[in-house]
Amino acid sequence: MTDNIADGATHRATDAKTVSEGRTSFRRLFAQFGTFAIFVLLVLLASTQSDVFLSERNIMNVLRQMSGIGIMAIGMLFVVLTRGIDLSVGSIAALGAVASALLIQQYPLLVAIGMVVALGAMCGAISGFLVAFLRLPAFVITLAMMTAARGFALILSNGQPIMPGADGAPLSAFGTSFTLGFPNPALLMFALFAVAFLVLNFSRFGRVVKAIGSNEEAVRLSGISVSWHVMAVYVISGALASIAGILVTARSGVGSAQVGVAAELDVIAAVVIGGASLMGGRGGVINTFIGVMILGVIGNIMNLAGVPGYHQQVYLGVIIVAAVVMQHGTSFLRR
C-alpha cells in the first residue's frame, strides 16, 4: 500500500515536470529572442521606409544619441532586478553634467571625472540606504532624489548653462571624436554593457541581485546580506547616471541643469522593452541593450519619416505597450 502511494507520487512528479519544462523552454526561448525579433522586425521595416536609415552615418548617430540612455539603462536594470526602481537617473545626469563642467575648470580631467562619478554614486548611496536599510519604498525615495538632485544641479549652475571654455577642451575632444569608426560615447556604452554582462552573469554579486528580485527572504535566510546588495545597485545606478551626464557635457561642451529631463522614463521603457520584469528577478544585459536600441530606432525612423514631434510621443507609447505585450503576452494568456 505504502509502496503504491510512493510510486504513484513519483510518477506524477515526473509528469508534472515534463509539462512545466515544456512550457519553461518555450517561455525561455521567447524571453531570450523575443526582444531581438522585435528589433530585427523594426530594422527591416525602417530600411524599407528610408534609404538613409542603414547608412553608416545614421547608425552612428543613433548609437551616439542612445549612449546616455543606454548607460543609465544598465544601472536601471540592476535596480529593477531587485524589484526596485530609480526615478532619479535623469536628475543625477543633470547634476553630473553641471558638476563636470564646473569641476573641469579647477581639476585635471580624470580627477574631475572621478569626483563627478563619486557625487552620482553618493546620490545613489543616499537613496539606496533609505530603501535598503530603512525599508522605505524605492518609488518615493528616488522620486525625492529626482527633485533634490535636479535642484542641486540648478543651485550649482545658478540656472545658467556652464561653459567650461578652454578647460573643457579635452572632455569635448573625447565626446565628439571617433575611435575605430565609432563615436567615443557609444564605445564607452559598449564597454559598460560588456562589464555589466560579466558581472550579472558570472559574478556572485550579479547572481545575488537576481535572486533578491525572485525571493528576497530566501536570499536573506541563506546568510546573505540583502540590504548591502540592494544599496549597491542604487550606488551603481547613480554612478552610471552621472557618467551619462558627463557625456552630455562632453558632447555639447556645455553643462546644463536641463539635461535629462524625463530621461528616467526612456530608461525604464528601454529596460522593460528589453524584457525585464518590474516585479524583479527577470531581465538580462543583452536584452536591455537591444531594448535601448529599439527605443533609438523607433525615434530615428519617425524622425526620418518626418513624423511631427508631438505625434512621436503618442506612437512611442503605443509601441512600448505593443513590445511589452509581445514579451509577456503569452504568459498572461496562459494564466
Place this chain on the structure above:
Amino acid sequence: MALVELENITKSFSGIHALSSVNFALEAGEVHALVGENGAGKSTLMRVLGGEMRPDQGTVSINDEPVRLTGPIDAIRRGISIIHQEMALAPDLSVAENIFLGELPARIGWGDLRRKARALINRLGFDIPPGALVSELSVAHQQVVEIAKALSRDARVIVFDEPTAVLSMGDAQRLLEIIRNLRSQGVGIVYISHRLDEIFDISDRISVLKDGRNVDLVRPDDTTVDGLIGMMVGRPLSQLFGEKPDTEIGDVVLKVNGLDLPNGVAGVSLELRKGEVVGLGGLVGSGRTEVARAIFGADPIKAGAIELHGKPYRPRSPKDAVRHGINLVPEDRKGQGIVLDMAIGKNMTMANTSDVTAFGFFNARRERKIVDGLIQSLRVKLDHPSDPVSSLSGGNQQKIVLAKWFHSNGDIVILDEPTRGVDVGAKTEIYSLIHRMAAEGKAVLIISSEHAELFGLCDRVLVMGEGRLRGELLPDRYSEENLLTLSIAGRSQEEQEAAA
C-alpha cells in the same frame, strides 16, 4: 433535523486520501467539536463544508436537502460561515466596513451602517466603536468583528478553526462565552481546537478524526481527556525512519539560556550536543519556529544568552549565524528556502560560494563539479542542474534546500518541518540525510508537527507550549499522549497519573 450533514465525504489529493467516507452532522443550537492530530483531515472537511473544496464523493445536505456548494460565496449565502485561524479582515477599513464588506450598498449610509454594526457587536456582548480601524484592535476584538461579520450574513452555521490559539486565557474565556451565547440563539457551531480542556468545557458532541477517517463520536460526559487523546493517537511507528547510526554524542555545542523573544516566547533554555538529534515538538504556534529563527539570527532577541562552543554568541543576522556554522532549513520551502526561478545548481551553492568563486566571479567548472557531487550524494532527481528549481517535485525541492546547507557545512543544523508536503519516498531519504548529518558530528535540531517523525529520529524531544519550554521526553517515554499532554497541560502523562 440536522442543520447540516456531511455524508460519506471522500477527498484525495494526488492519490492520497485526505478524507475517506467521513460523516459529520450538526444540529441547530449545538456545539460540535472536531478533534484530531495535524493532518487528520479536520481542515479539509471544513473546507468542503465551506464550499472551498468539492468532495470527490459524498453529499452535503443543508436542512436535510442535498446541495452542491459552488464556492465559498454560495456557502455563505446558505448560512455557513467559517472563521479561519488567519483572519480575513481588511486592516485599513473600519469595523463597520469590515462587517458589511461584500454587501455594502452602492450608496452607503454611514450612520445606518454603524448603527447596524454596533447592534451586532452588542449582541455578542462587546462594545467596540464601529468607526475604529481593524488594525487598531486587539486580536480578540478582531475575532469579535469576524463573528459579527458572520452574523451579519445570517449565519446559521459558524465554524471556528482554532479560535483560541491566538488568544490569552481571559480572552479565550470570553470567546467561549460568546459561543455559548450563539448556541442559545440557535446557531450551530463547529469547534476545532487543540485545547482539549476547552473542548470539554463547551461542546455537546465530539467527533474524532484520524488519518481522514471517523474514529468516534462521543459526548464529553462519556470520555476523559486521556480517552480523547488515546483516540486521536496510537499510530504505530513504521520502518520509515531507517537505522539510526551509532554516533557518539559529544560536547555541548549550543547552549541557549532564558531566551525571551518579542513574539511571546519566554524563558526557553536548551542544549545541543555534537552528533545529537534533538526534536522540538509542540503544537503549531507554540513558539518552535520562533526559537529556531532567533537562534539563526532571522528575528531579534529580547533577552537571554546563547553560547556557541562555550563562547557567547549573539546572532545579528542570518549571515552572522551562517558564519558561525548555524544553518536553518526554514518551514516555508517556497517562500523562504529556495529561489524558485533560479537554477537548481545556483540554489545549491548560494549559501557558500567561497570555494566556487575567485575575486567575486564564479568558476563554472568547479561549481558544476560541486553541484554534481551534491546531486549524487542527495539523490536529487532532475534533468539538468541549470533548470529552475520550480521544475522539481516538492520532495526534490526540499533536497535542494538540504543540499545548500550540506554545502555550507555548518556544525549546527536546524530543520523546521523538513518533510512537510513531501512524498513518502523523499521523506525516507530526508530521514537518512538527517542521520548522516548526525553521524558527521553535526548537532541537529528538528521541528516537526508529525510527532511520529520526532520519535523516529530524535535522541530526545523538547516540548513547547504557548511560548514556553514545557519539558523533555526521553525515548523511554516517547508517545504522542505524553507529548500532547506536556504541550497542552504542561505536564506529562505519567506526572498526571502520579498526581492523581
